[in-house]
Amino acid sequence: MRKLKAGASINEHGIVYTRTATDGRWSVNVMIAGQRVHKVVGFESQGYTRQQAEDYVATLKATKHERETGIVAPRNRKSFSLADAVDDYLQYLREHGGKDLDNKVRRFEQHVVPHLGKLKLHAITDDDWARYVVKRKGEGAKPATINRERSALLHLLNTARKRKLLRDVPALERQVEPPGKLVYLSPAQGQRLLKAAESDQSEHALPFVMIALYTGMRHESILALRVRDVDDERRILWVGDDKAGQREQPMPSILATYLRELVRGRAADAFLFASARAKSGRIYQASAIFARCVERAGLGTGITPHTLRHTAATNAAHAGLDSATIQGLGGWKTRAMADRYTHAANLSVAMDALGARLSGTVTPELHRGSGKRR
Structure with a gap:
């Protein structure tokens, strides 16, 4: 290229470099889909190199591929x-x-x-x-x-x-997960947790535990709530950022009354869990706050914010709600994810009925044993 005289060119695979009197010009001269494309890409003085010419040819070929197959090819594969x-x-x-x-x-x-x-x-x-x-x-x-x-x-x-960027998608084998133990809080444990949150040094402790315990909402969705998302009259929380998509989250009257006072006088765009130090304007996670409340309530290990999601669903099942209703309340994607709560509640009811049926039929003598061998 340096040795070329003015007006001379080098052509390689349709990419042409021409030496002018004062500059170097890059252009393409290729056949694409049966049509000749002859176009100046740019000049050396403008910063153009062979790479820009190659990228332009790749774009032309990708466009041809799209017209023929309907599959959008990356411009620079x-x-x-x-x-x-x-x-x-x-x-x-x-x-x-x-x-x-x-x-x-x-x-x-x-x-x-x-x-x-x-x-x-x-x-x-x-x-x-x-x-x-x-x-x-x-x-x-x-x-x-x-x-x-x-x-x-x-x-x-x-x-x-x-988006037609790919033709095929691999299966990516799913890993077998061991069956997990369904951990949830009893009503008495829930009240202990609320009292612990009420006395915590963080202003976010009680609101977080209240919302999680009474709705079963996901950790991230709770922290994303704004004042405008609280409709205490209809007893609805508007969930705009959730795995299940945008939805309305029902809440009981005790939570609606609490949130009414919590948001009173605050701007509609304000976060419920605001943080002046965070770039987003709200806290990113409440795990440390929650763990402190769990410890103060004496609930032992293994209790996480997600435990309150299990707790809300289990309480709903024990209250007699069916799987479809529980699925809607919790925002689960499939009915099967809600079925396990109703199944556990039905078994509990069955055991209570069995216990009542058998009570009084086991005599003290038979229960203690006679001590004689037969």
Whole structure:
């Protein structure tokens, strides 16, 4: 290129460099879909290089591919990695009201991208996922955690297919989760937790425990509530950011009365769990506050904010509500997730009935044993 005289050119695979009297010009001269494309891309003095010419040809070929197959090809497939796709996907969610965005960002940034980010989006296979699972298990991740990361990755891939960025999506084998113990608080334990929250040094302790205990809302959804989301007259909380999407969350009168006083005189856009130090204007998590209340209430270990979600559902089941109603109250995606609460409540009722039936039929002599061998 440096040795070219003015007016001379070099042509390689349709990319043409021409030396002018004072500059260097990049252009393309290629056949695309049976049509000759001859176009000046730019000049050296403007900062153009061979890369811009190559990118332009790649764009022309991708457009041809889209017309023929309906599949949108990445404009620069060589550099369109999973990491690039994650950035594009998260931006797409922000622009289209995506759900559970904070958790998706965390799972991608902390785990998926560090392990799989360099792979090309269109070339990810089930074998790549299997290797990822082995690495995550080696890091101590449990099957449930890996399955949540799988859900985030599958949503990215299926969204890309819906947007015609991908033709096929791998299955990504789901990990078998061991059956978990259904942990919930008794009414007496719930009252102890409320008293502990009432005496906590944080102003957010009691509102968080009240909302979680009486509605079963998810941790993140509670913290995202604003004053305008509280409708104490209809006894409704408007949930705008939840795994189940936007919905109305019913609440009992005791919580509606409490929240009416809590939001009185506050601006409609104000967060219920405001924080002047946080960039978003609200606290990001209440786990430390909650753990302090649990300890003060003497509830032992293993009690988390999610325990109150189980507690609300269990109380609803014991009150006689059916699975469909409980599903709507808690925002579960499937009926099966609500069935376990009604199943447990039915078993409890059955055991009470069995105990009442058998009471008085076991004599003290038979219960103690006669001490004689027969």
